[in-house]
Amino acid sequence: MSPPARYLEDFVPGMVFEFGDRLVTAEEIVTFAREYDPQPFHLDDDAGKQTHFGGLVASGWQTAGFMMRMLVDHMLSPETSLGSPGLDQLRWLKPVRPGDRLRARVSIREVKRSRSRPDMGTIHQTTEVLNQKDEVVMSTISIGMVRARASAENSPG
Structure with a gap:
């Protein structure tokens, strides 16, 4: 099921969307790491225990992929x-571990109609991925x- 169609006019600065519930498994962490980010702490729990992570952790790029999937499933029509x-910015703030449950929170910062293409615009947003502890x-x-939805000439304001 696709998310509802949200047009530029439907977004307002200050709006917040929360969605998703994504369980992270050790198997998918290792599978992703083998293909895209084969660092020891992404491949093996024992190797991860020898680092500051203290165990197996997901690649930050995999976490970004989890975020993107939640956006597509719940927000991007x-x-x-x-x-x-x-x-403009990407920060990995805490490790994602097997058994974590992730969700996303999107806060709309700014909405701007394009001057050169009034049939579209941009939304500036902060997206946070949170775990089950609300971290x-x-x-x-x-x-x-x-x-x-409307051209600039036909829209109010």
């Missing part, structure tokens, strides 16, 4: 989402491009 020109494990400041 296929009708209105137009991609992103990038992130922020990752945060981003990013920009999303979103289709507008």
Whole structure:
């Protein structure tokens, strides 16, 4: 099931969305690490115990992937989402471990209609990934491009 279609006009600075419930398993941590980030603390619990992590931890890039999946499943409408020109900030704040349950919290910071393309605009947002203890494990400041419902000439204000 796709998220509801949210157009540029539906976003207001200060809005907060919370969603997701993603259980992280040791198997998927190791599988991802083998392919994309084969550092010892992502591949083996014993190797992770020899580091400041104290055990097996997910790659930060995998955590970013978990975040993206939650955004697609719960917030980014296929009708209105137009991609992103990038992130302004990405921080990995706490390790993600097997058994963690992750969710996302998105706070809308700014909404701007494009001057050159009034049929779309950008949303500046902070996205936090939280674990089951309500600890922020990752945060981003990013920009999303979103289709507008009305052109600038036809929209109020």
